[in-house]
Amino acid sequence: MIFIRVLASGSSGNCYYVSDGKTVILLDAGIPFKKIQERCGFHTSSIAAVLITHRHGDHAKAVPELLRRGIKVFSNHDVCALFPEIKIAKAGVPYGIGTFAFRAFECQHDVECYGYLIESQITGERLLYFTDTAYIKYRFHSINYIMAEANYSFDALANNAKTSKLPYFVSERVLQTHMSIDTLLAFLQANDLRGVKEIYLLHLSNANSDAVDFKRRVEEETGAAVYVF
Numbered sequence: 001m002i003f004i005r006v007l008a009s010g011s012s013g014n015c016y017y018v019s020d021g022k023t024v025i026l027l028d029a030g031i032p033f034k035k036i037q038e039r040c041g042f043h044t045s046s047i048a049a050v051l052i053t054h055r056h057g058d059h060a061k062a063v064p065e066l067l068r069r070g071i072k073v074f075s076n077h078d079v080c081a082l083f084p085e086i087k088i089a090k091a092g093v094p095y096g097i098g099t100f101a102f103r104a105f106e107c108q109h110d111v112e113c114y115g116y117l118i119e120s121q122i123t124g125e126r127l128l129y130f131t132d133t134a135y136i137k138y139r140f141h142s143i144n145y146i147m148a149e150a151n152y153s154f155d156a157l158a159n160n161a162k163t164s165k166l167p168y169f170v171s172e173r174v175l176q177t178h179m180s181i182d183t184l185l186a187f188l189q190a191n192d193l194r195g196v197k198e199i200y201l202l203h204l205s206n207a208n209s210d211a212v213d214f215k216r217r218v219e220e221e222t223g224a225a226v227y228v229f
Ligand SMILES: [Zn+2]
Pocket: 010, 011, 056, 058, 059, 132, 203
């Protein structure tokens, strides 16, 4: 099976450790490298590559240090404009990292942003990862693990905007650039989830989300084991 460990999640930093027992990769690196070392038990030398979704600091903070240490980093053209030493992954094209193969796909954020579909050649399993996206325009099949943003609920956001807890322009930006639990549930309904074992709900907004409610709704919809971060 694929082993997933959340090293950090949320607007203060995102970093996810993924291993199939043979190859280790990180998804995003939005915390200081020192923290990655601590939370990996100082096993960073085993990291084969890091896949970055987009340039924002809560996803890309450790990129300079990763590159300095000779760790391979993949992302899109926009991130490459910031860090020319990274490798560009073209959307839809398969790439290999040890025993993993991955493809990037386009997300909907305020900068160029990728999601990743990752497959282990050892376990034969597929993992889908996306975050910081208003919606996903693609459909997937034969997925076993989903790591997805569930940033806010429409009701909580609307209520916070109405009671002025959240400035209007902020709620407007959240709506256009992040995924609500409502949109995520619609995405899950539209995909074949028969093989899904685990779902990780990521990047929750403290002010506009309810972890217990989100977990219950996704469990009811999918029957998978659901973890919230
Ligand atoms: Zn983010």
